[in-house]
Amino acid sequence: MPLDDSDPDKWHMKEHTEVKHRILRKYLTTWTRIVSSGNPEIHYFDGFAGRARYEDGEPGSPLLALDVANRSADLFDIFHCTYNDYSDENYQILKEEVKDKKNSCENNTQIDEVIFNEEFEDIAIPVLDSEKYSGLPSMVFIDPFGYSGTPFNVISKIMNLQSSGNEVFFNFMVDTIRRFLDDESKEETITRAFGSSDWKSIRKYTDREKQEEEILKLYVSQLKEEAGVKYVFPFQMKHPDKNVTVYYLIHATNHFKGFKAMKDVMFNEGADDNFAYLGSDHYGYEDEQTNLFEVTASEDLRIKELRERLLSRYNGDTVSFNDILKFAYLNTDLIDTHCRKALTTLESQDKIHVDRGSSTRGFKEEYDITFRPQNQRLTDF
Numbered sequence: 001m002p003l004d005d006s007d008p009d010k011w012h013m014k015e016h017t018e019v020k021h022r023i024l025r026k027y028l029t030t031w032t033r034i035v036s037s038g039n040p041e042i043h044y045f046d047g048f049a050g051r052a053r054y055e056d057g058e059p060g061s062p063l064l065a066l067d068v069a070n071r072s073a074d075l076f077d078i079f080h081c082t083y084n085d086y087s088d089e090n091y092q093i094l095k096e097e098v099k100d101k102k103n104s105c106e107n108n109t110q111i112d113e114v115i116f117n118e119e120f121e122d123i124a125i126p127v128l129d130s131e132k133y134s135g136l137p138s139m140v141f142i143d144p145f146g147y148s149g150t151p152f153n154v155i156s157k158i159m160n161l162q163s164s165g166n167e168v169f170f171n172f173m174v175d176t177i178r179r180f181l182d183d184e185s186k187e188e189t190i191t192r193a194f195g196s197s198d199w200k201s202i203r204k205y206t207d208r209e210k211q212e213e214e215i216l217k218l219y220v221s222q223l224k225e226e227a228g229v230k231y232v233f234p235f236q237m238k239h240p241d242k243n244v245t246v247y248y249l250i251h252a253t254n255h256f257k258g259f260k261a262m263k264d265v266m267f268n269e270g271a272d273d274n275f276a277y278l279g280s281d282h283y284g285y286e287d288e289q290t291n292l293f294e295v296t297a298s299e300d301l302r303i304k305e306l307r308e309r310l311l312s313r314y315n316g317d318t319v320s321f322n323d324i325l326k327f328a329y330l331n332t333d334l335i336d337t338h339c340r341k342a343l344t345t346l347e348s349q350d351k352i353h354v355d356r357g358s359s360t361r362g363f364k365e366e367y368d369i370t371f372r373p374q375n376q377r378l379t380d381f
């Protein structure tokens with residue numbers, strides 16, 4: 001018998017939940033900074049809010065968001081929080097925890113919270129499309145236990161409601177879907193979750209990893225092709241003990257700044273540049289000198305590859321540092337720090353010229369970078 005959603009056994013903090021919460025908190029902090037620069041009011045919507053506190057006392061996502069709002073209050077006028085949970089028991093606990101937390105926030109006059117006790121799919125669009133929230137950028141956290149309450153048409157609509165920029169951070173339950181691939185009684189629900197029946201072709205694979213890979217691939221492609229989302233990025237969560245992917249955290253946004261910020265956060269939370277939590281292996285490499293050496297060597301190699309790709313792509317061109325970041329974030333697993341390292345080496349080898357105006361060092365997004373055509377020298381500038 002599956003456990004009820006309010007069963008205390010479901011509310012013990014697991015290591016991968018800690019990782020999920022760190023990603024959420026760090027990203028929400030950066031997202032708040034980015035979007036509040038153009039919007040005095042912003043909106044966080046926690047559609048599967050849970051009971052806000054775990055059995056061991058750890059805060060859940062609703063309290064983490066309140067904490068971010070409280071700490072960043074100098075950036076905005078109002079931080080709107082919408083919380084929702086369909087379980088009556090979880091909803092009652094959620095209300096109490098949110099009330100206590102808000103009372104303890106010194107900047108609580110800038111926090112406006114509303115709490116619902118509804119099915120996510122019934123409430124998401126009416127709330128996001130309401131007069132109160134439709135003009136605000138909304139970050140929507142979708143964190144179910146399964147896949148039945150998150151139909152694709154709702155996710156797609158959230159991403160297309162307004163041009164001001166909704167984002168979705170979604171706990172996509174790959175393993176639950178995979179285990180039911182051959183269960184005919186689940187067909188309709190899986191089709192609703194994907195917004196397509198193309199998933200049925202995944203049944204032909206018997207290898208678990210291949211099934212996981214194809215499920216993710218189809219979902220990402222649905223978000224990009226059907227929902228028209230520009231940037232979609234997944235983070236893999238493995239089972240603590242078994243070599244199984246429990247879920248993917250999928251971030252969907254139409255803004256490069258948000259995509260970059262999330263990729264930075266996921267890179268730093270991931271094990272060994274994997275954009276993944278690797279279960280029991282996750283922190284292992286930090287203790288092993290040989291592995292640390294391998295990590296550094298593999299990073300050096302990838303930065304070298306990036307240098308070569310940049311040289312051949314931009315040969316003779318002048319582009320901004322921001323253009324280079326876009327290229328790297330969209331086409332490689334590398335991030336900002338790697339781009340800076342690659343460019344620093346290219347500059348020391350006299351293969352690029354960086355126009356820094358009156359500054360002498362570093363890279364800013366607006367700096368122009370000229371890639372010298374192959375045999376041109378520094379004296380030509």
Ligand SMILES: C[S@@+](CC[C@H](N)C(=O)[O-])C[C@H]1O[C@@H](n2cnc3c(N)ncnc32)[C@H](O)[C@@H]1O
Nearest residue numbers: 005048049050060061085086087119120143149
């Ligand atoms: C994984 S827990 C949420 C944990 C919480 N986001 C956190 O990080 O602390 C999932 C919650 O979603 C609720 N839930 C499940 N299906 C739902 C649905 N269709 N609509 C609304 N809430 C739902 C459950 O009662 C449960 O509390």
